[in-house]
Amino acid sequence: MKNALYLQSGGPTAVINSSLYGVIKAYVNNTDKIGHLYGSLYGIEGVLKDNLVEIEPDLSKYDELKYMSGAILGSARLKLGLPEDDDRYVKIHEIAKKYDIGYILVNGGNDSMDTANKLNKFFAELKEDIVVMGIPKTIDNDLILTDHTPGFGSAVKFVTKSIMEIGLDINSYRKGRATIVEIMGRDAGWLAGATALGKLYNLGPDLIYLPEIPFDRKKFLDDVERVFKEKGHVLICASEALKDTNGEYVSVEDKLDSFGHKQLGSVSKYLEILINSILNINTRTIELSLLQRAGAHLASKIDRQEAIDVGEKALEYALQKRVGMVSIIRDSNNPYHSHYDLVPLASVANAVKTMPLEYVNKSGNGMTQEFIEYVYPFIDGDDIGIHSSDIFLSQDKYAKVNK
Amino acid sequence: MKNALYLQSGGPTAVINSSLYGVIKAYVNNTDKIGHLYGSLYGIEGVLKDNLVEIEPDLSKYDELKYMSGAILGSARLKLGLPEDDDRYVKIHEIAKKYDIGYILVNGGNDSMDTANKLNKFFAELKEDIVVMGIPKTIDNDLILTDHTPGFGSAVKFVTKSIMEIGLDINSYRKGRATIVEIMGRDAGWLAGATALGKLYNLGPDLIYLPEIPFDRKKFLDDVERVFKEKGHVLICASEALKDTNGEYVSVEDKLDSFGHKQLGSVSKYLEILINSILNINTRTIELSLLQRAGAHLASKIDRQEAIDVGEKALEYALQKRVGMVSIIRDSNNPYHSHYDLVPLASVANAVKTMPLEYVNKSGNGMTQEFIEYVYPFIDGDDIGIHSSDIFLSQDKYAKVNK
Incomplete structure (x- = not known):
C-alpha cells in the first residue's frame, strides 16, 4: 500500500x-x-x-x-x-x-x-x-x-459582520467621519464587494471600490462628499489592490521623518489623506488585516x-x-x-478570476443584486443576527432637518 | 405618575x-x-x-x-x-x-x-x-x-479571540514578522492587558505594553529582538495610550508628502517604525479600531x-x-x-482607575496570574474554542535548530 x-x-x-x-x-x-x-x-x-x-x-x-x-x-x-x-x-x-x-x-x-x-x-x-x-x-x-x-465564504461572513458592526457604531453619532475599511484581495475585488451584503440589513458600506474598476480620483471625491453631506458620515470599503487608469496600484509613499524611514502606504492611507486634505472631512482608517482570513469563530x-x-x-x-x-x-x-x-x-x-463587470453597479461604487445572490449563502442566512438597526433612529425628526 | x-x-x-x-x-x-x-x-x-x-x-x-x-x-x-x-x-x-x-x-x-x-x-x-x-x-x-x-468584558472577549486567531495565523509561518496590535484604552491598560488571556491557549501576545508602565525604548527593542530571535516572529499588544518617562504620549508625526498633509501617527505606527528601522525586522500593524467596542457577536x-x-x-x-x-x-x-x-x-x-501595578509582571511587558484570574470569567470559559494549537508543530524537529 x-x-x-x-x-x-x-x-x-x-x-x-x-x-x-x-x-x-x-x-x-x-x-x-x-x-x-x-x-x-x-x-x-x-x-x-x-x-x-x-x-x-x-x-x-x-x-x-x-x-x-x-x-x-x-x-x-x-x-x-x-x-x-x-x-x-x-x-x-x-x-x-x-x-x-x-x-x-x-x-x-x-x-x-x-x-x-x-x-x-x-x-x-x-x-x-x-x-x-x-x-x-x-x-x-x-x-x-x-x-x-x-476560505472565501468565511472571509465574506467575517467582513460582512465586521462592516455591519462598524456601521452600527458609526450610526451612533449624528455628525461623524469618513471611515475607510480596507479589504484583502490582491488581484480581484470579490471580498471587498461582498461587504455589500450589509445593505440587506441597512448597514452596508455606502461606497465600494474594487480593483476591477479603474480608480477615478475625482469621481471618488464626488461620491464621498455627496454621501457625507446627506448622512453626516460615510462608510467606504476599498480593496487593497485599487489600480488607477494606467493599471498602477493606488497607494501613497509615506515619508516618516522620525527615523528617516520610508515605506509604502496602504490604499486606505492614500484615500484617508485624499479625503482629509481635499474634502477636509475627518477620516478614520480600519485595516481588517489578518483578521479577515483568520476569523474561524x-x-x-x-x-x-x-x-x-x-x-x-x-x-x-x-x-x-x-x-x-x-x-x-x-x-x-x-x-x-x-x-x-x-x-x-x-x-x-495560469489564470486569475476577476469580478465580472455585471456584478458591479453602473456607478462603479457598489454591487448588483446578482452579486448579492452569489455571496448571500455564505453568511448562513439569519445567523448574522442584526436586523432592524433603525428601530429608534428612524423616528429621528432631526435626521433630515439638520443636514 | x-x-x-x-x-x-x-x-x-x-x-x-x-x-x-x-x-x-x-x-x-x-x-x-x-x-x-x-x-x-x-x-x-x-x-x-x-x-x-x-x-x-x-x-x-x-x-x-x-x-x-x-x-x-x-x-x-x-x-x-x-x-x-x-x-x-x-x-x-x-x-x-x-x-x-x-x-x-x-x-x-x-x-x-x-x-x-x-x-x-x-x-x-x-x-x-x-x-x-x-x-x-x-x-x-x-x-x-x-x-x-x-462593556469591558465583551471587549476583553473580542480582543482575546482576535489575538488568538492572529496568533494562529502568525504561527503558520516559520519565518515571520513583528506584528503589533494596538488596543483601545485612553487612560488605562486594562483591555490591552487582557490579551494575555490568549496565553492560556498558548496563543497570547509575546509582549504587552501598557500606559501604566513608562515606555522605555531600549528595553522595548531588547524585548522584541530577543523574542524574534527565539521564535522567528513576535506578537506585540500595545495600548493606544503609551506614555514615555515624561508622561508624554508616545506617537509619531507622519509627514506625508503627496498632499503636504500632516497628521499624528498612532502608537502602533511609532512602534512599527522603531522595529523596522532599528532592528530591521519586517513589521505589520493591526489596529482593531472600532471593532473592539462593536463586536457584539x-x-x-x-x-x-x-x-x-x-x-x-x-x-x-x-x-x-x-x-x-x-x-x-x-x-x-x-x-x-x-x-x-x-x-x-x-x-x-473625578477619578480614573488605572491598572494596579501588581497586575503587571516584573519586566513590565506582560501580566500576572492575579490579573488573568480577574479577566478570565469574561471569556465565558471554554467558549473561546481554541485548545491544542500545537498538535502538529510541537513535533517540528527544526523548531529549535533554525534559530
Whole structure:
C-alpha cells in the first residue's frame, strides 16, 4: 500500500484546517488502500528538509481542526520552476521514494496548482506511480473553473459582520467621519464587494471600490462628499489592490521623518489623506488585516463543510489515480446546494478570476443584486443576527432637518 | 405618575443596548409606578432639541437590543459645566417639566457620572422631584468603585479571540514578522492587558505594553529582538495610550508628502517604525479600531447579563428615590458571581482607575496570574474554542535548530 502526503501552502484561511480534516476523513475511510498519511511541516519546507509528521487514522483526535484558523501544519509560499532549473524536484522525489508516497495533496491557491501540475508531469516522465492533487484554498476567490474557493465564504461572513458592526457604531453619532475599511484581495475585488451584503440589513458600506474598476480620483471625491453631506458620515470599503487608469496600484509613499524611514502606504492611507486634505472631512482608517482570513469563530457553515468535502474528495480522486483540482459547482442558491468535480491543474494555474463587470453597479461604487445572490449563502442566512438597526433612529425628526 | 428618560452617552460598547434592555425590563415591571419611558436621540442632543422617542412597555419588541452593538438611540459626548455657566441646564429643566420626568438615567462613563451628579444638585436646589441615575459603560474599565464596567468584558472577549486567531495565523509561518496590535484604552491598560488571556491557549501576545508602565525604548527593542530571535516572529499588544518617562504620549508625526498633509501617527505606527528601522525586522500593524467596542457577536455572556442588570437596577433605585451609579461587586470567580450596589456619582466622576501595578509582571511587558484570574470569567470559559494549537508543530524537529 502506498502512503499519502498532505501539505498546506500560501496564506491561511479560516477553513484550510477543515480541508485537512476532510483529508483525514478520507484516509480513515480508506485505511485498506492507504498505509500512512503524512503531513509536511511548513509546506514544501517539510518535504525538502525531511520534516514530516504522521497523522493518525483516528478522526476523533482532530475535531478541533474544523474550528481553528491558521495553517496548523505550517505553511510556506510554493512555486516550483521547471525540473531542469529547480533542484527541489530531486529532493521531493527522494522523499517521495523514502516514504513510499503514492498520493500528494497540495492545499493552496494557483501557485500551488501550478506546482501540482509540474510535479505530475515530472513523476509521469519518471514513470513513478505518484499522483499530485490540488485542493483549492484562498479568501481571494480568484481561481477559475470553480464557483468559488474554500476560505472565501468565511472571509465574506467575517467582513460582512465586521462592516455591519462598524456601521452600527458609526450610526451612533449624528455628525461623524469618513471611515475607510480596507479589504484583502490582491488581484480581484470579490471580498471587498461582498461587504455589500450589509445593505440587506441597512448597514452596508455606502461606497465600494474594487480593483476591477479603474480608480477615478475625482469621481471618488464626488461620491464621498455627496454621501457625507446627506448622512453626516460615510462608510467606504476599498480593496487593497485599487489600480488607477494606467493599471498602477493606488497607494501613497509615506515619508516618516522620525527615523528617516520610508515605506509604502496602504490604499486606505492614500484615500484617508485624499479625503482629509481635499474634502477636509475627518477620516478614520480600519485595516481588517489578518483578521479577515483568520476569523474561524465566524466561519461560514457552508464554507467549512465544502472545505472538508474538497479535502475528502481530493484523496478519493487520488486513490482512483485521477489528477486535477477539486472544484465546487453550485447547483442552487435557495436552498443552497453544490457538488464537486475535477478540473485540469494547468488551466487553474495560469489564470486569475476577476469580478465580472455585471456584478458591479453602473456607478462603479457598489454591487448588483446578482452579486448579492452569489455571496448571500455564505453568511448562513439569519445567523448574522442584526436586523432592524433603525428601530429608534428612524423616528429621528432631526435626521433630515439638520443636514 | 412620573415618567422616565434614558440617554446614551460617549463611545458605544457591545452591550450598551443591553443596558437599555434592562431599563425597559424595569419599566415593564413597574408600569404601575412609571407613566412613560422616553429615549433621548443622540444623547443629550435629544433633550436639548426636544427630540425624544417613546419606548413601549413591551419587552418582546426589544429583544434584539441584547445582540446589537452601537448606541441604538444615538450618542453624543456629554459634559456639563456649572449651572451658572451652562445654558443647557435651563433647556434640560424645561424638557423635564414638559414631559413630567421624575427619573433620568444616563448611560455612560465618568463624564456622564459628573453630569448626573451636577443635574441632581441642580434639581435638588430647585426642589424638583427628579432623580438622576448613572448607568456605567466603558470598554476602558477605568471607573472606580466598581469591580469592572459593563462593556469591558465583551471587549476583553473580542480582543482575546482576535489575538488568538492572529496568533494562529502568525504561527503558520516559520519565518515571520513583528506584528503589533494596538488596543483601545485612553487612560488605562486594562483591555490591552487582557490579551494575555490568549496565553492560556498558548496563543497570547509575546509582549504587552501598557500606559501604566513608562515606555522605555531600549528595553522595548531588547524585548522584541530577543523574542524574534527565539521564535522567528513576535506578537506585540500595545495600548493606544503609551506614555514615555515624561508622561508624554508616545506617537509619531507622519509627514506625508503627496498632499503636504500632516497628521499624528498612532502608537502602533511609532512602534512599527522603531522595529523596522532599528532592528530591521519586517513589521505589520493591526489596529482593531472600532471593532473592539462593536463586536457584539462575541459579547461576553457575563458582561451582557450585567449590562442588562445595571440598567434594570438603575431604574429600580430611581423609583426608590436613591441616586448614584450602579456598581458591580464581584463575589467569586469560580463559579463567577456578582451583585450590585449604589456608589456616589461625585466620587466616580473625578477619578480614573488605572491598572494596579501588581497586575503587571516584573519586566513590565506582560501580566500576572492575579490579573488573568480577574479577566478570565469574561471569556465565558471554554467558549473561546481554541485548545491544542500545537498538535502538529510541537513535533517540528527544526523548531529549535533554525534559530
